[in-house]
Amino acid sequence: AQSVAQPEDQVNVAEGNPLTVKCTYSVSGNPYLFWYVQYPNRGLQFLLKYITGDNLVKGSYGFEAEFNKSQTSFHLKKPSALVSDSALYFCAVRPSSNTGKLIFGQGTTLQVKP
Amino acid sequence: NAGVTQTPKFQVLKTGQSMTLQCAQDMNHNSMYWYRQDPGMGLRLIYYSASEGTTDKGEVPNGYNVSRLNKREFSLRLESAAPSQTSVYFCASSPERVGPYGYTFGSGTRLTVV
Numbered sequence: 075a076q077s078v079a080q081p082e083d084q085v086n087v088a089e090g091n092p093l094t095v096k097c098t099y100s101v102s103g104n105p106y107l108f109w110y111v112q113y114p115n116r117g118l119q120f121l122l123k124y125i126t127g128d129n130l131v132k133g134s135y136g137f138e139a140e141f142n143k144s145q146t147s148f149h150l151k152k153p154s155a156l157v158s159d160s161a162l163y164f165c166a167v168r169p170s171s172n173t174g175k176l177i178f179g180q181g182t183t184l185q186v187k188p
Numbered sequence: 189n190a191g192v193t194q195t196p197k198f199q200v201l202k203t204g205q206s207m208t209l210q211c212a213q214d215m216n217h218n219s220m221y222w223y224r225q226d227p228g229m230g231l232r233l234i235y236y237s238a239s240e241g242t243t244d245k246g247e248v249p250n251g252y253n254v255s256r257l258n259k260r261e262f263s264l265r266l267e268s269a270a271p272s273q274t275s276v277y278f279c280a281s282s283p284e285r286v287g288p289y290g291y292t293f294g295s296g297t298r299l300t301v302v
Contacts, residue, residue, distance in 0.1 A: 106288045117192075117278055117293035118231075125288040164231070166290070174238075174286035175221075180230040 076101045078167050080179035087155045095150040095182045097165030107148040108166040155186045194294035201269045201301045209264040211279030219282040220262035224275040238285040269301045
């Protein structure tokens with residue numbers, strides 16, 4: 075079965091330190107990869123996506139993600155965390171087959187402490 | 189542009205009551221989706237509509253019905269609400285059923301069934 079795993083329920087990091095939120099997937103073919111962020115009492119907002127090309131993708135709010143095909147991973151990164159980055163982050167994968175629907179991970183809560 | 193608009197934002201129902209959650213998008217998207225979000229469960233797909241005139245079941249369709257009224261609007265109906273349907277409901281849309289497109293989400297409806 076196709077799936078997306080976010081192995082950490084919560085990631086804690088100090089403000090100013092680099093952060094990584096992990097995502098691995100099990101999807102056949104060459105899927106499209108996404109990260110979304112959800113602030114409290116809000117809907118999911120698009121951060122970035124990987125379609126093809128350069129393995130390092132840059133997105134909103136200074137976030138970037140690194141695609142690694144051999145490890146089937148798409149980790150979200152930021153060089154210097156802000157307290158305002160504290161939120162719930164979802165990795166999502168969209169198969170390139172004709173089923174097409176986004177498959178979401180369970181989400182990782184990022185807590186950035188001052 | 190409003191994007192995806194959901195109404196109402198909050199609702200309290202008594203067990204057995206019915207209600208319809210409304211969703212409208214103004215991006216000319218073909219595909220629309222209904223999710224529920226529960227703590228520790230991530231996002232679960234209830235129903236989706238790949239294109240105007242079609243609807244299909246997702247992971248957790250029991251107790252729900254949907255109507256794709258036109259290209260813009262996709263409603264979710266609870267015929268006889270149960271406490272297990274207490275959740276936050278999100279509507280989303282995508283340009284096409286397949287392809288390198290993410291979803292645009294509404295801001296959610298917080299439903300409590302007592």
